Amino acid sequence: MQASDYDKIIHTAFMVSKARQFTDIPYAKELAQLVEAQGLVELSEPQNQDKSALLTARVEARYKAINQVMAQYQIGQVLELASGLLPRGLFMSCHPNITFIETDLPRMIRCKQQLVEQLVGERPNLHFLSIDATSRPSQFLKSAELLKAGQPIIILCEGLLTHLNMAEKQLVCANVREMLQHYGGVWITPDFIHTASLTQSQEFDASLQKLLQTGTKLTGRSLVDNNFATLEQARQFAYEQDFRVAEYSMLNVMDHLSCLKILGIDTEVVRKMLALWSIFALTLDVA
Numbered sequence: 001m002q003a004s005d006y007d008k009i010i011h012t013a014f015m016v017s018k019a020r021q022f023t024d025i026p027y028a029k030e031l032a033q034l035v036e037a038q039g040l041v042e043l044s045e046p047q048n049q050d051k052s053a054l055l056t057a058r059v060e061a062r063y064k065a066i067n068q069v070m071a072q073y074q075i076g077q078v079l080e081l082a083s084g085l086l087p088r089g090l091f092m093s094c095h096p097n098i099t100f101i102e103t104d105l106p107r108m109i110r111c112k113q114q115l116v117e118q119l120v121g122e123r124p125n126l127h128f129l130s131i132d133a134t135s136r137p138s139q140f141l142k143s144a145e146l147l148k149a150g151q152p153i154i155i156l157c158e159g160l161l162t163h164l165n166m167a168e169k170q171l172v173c174a175n176v177r178e179m180l181q182h183y184g185g186v187w188i189t190p191d192f193i194h195t196a197s198l199t200q201s202q203e204f205d206a207s208l209q210k211l212l213q214t215g216t217k218l219t220g221r222s223l224v225d226n227n228f229a230t231l232e233q234a235r236q237f238a239y240e241q242d243f244r245v246a247e248y249s250m251l252n253v254m255d256h257l258s259c260l261k262i263l264g265i266d267t268e269v270v271r272k273m274l275a276l277w278s279i280f281a282l283t284l285d286v287a
């Protein structure tokens, strides 16, 4: 199998998984520990990953904020893009009425499937597909045989668009649009980030800057260059991609962050940081 330019982004899945183990997110610790025990961190290289408590806070907040928005939709089929080592599929598929499809690049999704099966075995309603979210023609159609026709879907991604340049983001948008046109439903993501929020967050925590540099070194991609200058530009981009946008502040999960206590993080710093971030719920205009 040929490695793609995107393969370097796989490293970041291991970084955020490490960060997520300092939370009470179900299965986060188990997954991170299994990765560690199997020496899979080698895959991700940065053994001396710079620790940033605020990375954990962001990762926990976006996970929980997405779950909160998802709960507003009574939708039973979920397509998660760029799942990495996220434990959401593991958790949600405990409910037999949910169909959960995890997707990522081939190397990552194979690894994820093995880890999940070691933890809980196979589940009839939890699936793993290798999908390059940017590919045109779309690879999302691989999920068609697992999805119920005529029923809406929730599409998710966290930490994918942030690494992609504008042209690549547009490709993902086109693939998501096609799915929503076909099934209906919603795309929920915290990935429409703006660089002003990155700069401001670095003011709260100097180690974030190092972390961004590590990320850029690993992926060959700059979070600063690949994102929107302002929140207004992020919104404008989503509108130009024909989505209708509802925004939810990440402050909504402030009271649910377990890492504040676990890592002894300054609550007020996190509050200021979360005020800068939001979850977008994107839908199509019904003709």
Ligand SMILES: C[S@@+](CC[C@H](N)C(=O)[O-])C[C@H]1O[C@@H](n2cnc3c(N)ncnc32)[C@H](O)[C@@H]1O
Binding pocket: 006, 007, 009, 010, 012, 013, 016, 017, 081, 082, 083, 084, 085, 086, 103, 104, 105, 108, 131, 132, 133, 134, 157, 158, 159, 160
């Ligand atoms: C920062 S990690 C986030 C992983 C996971 N969403 C999380 O929050 O833990 C970025 C993920 O994007 C995946 N990725 C990168 N390029 C991709 C592409 N073109 N299509 C699908 N997934 C991709 C990587 O393999 C990696 O799992």
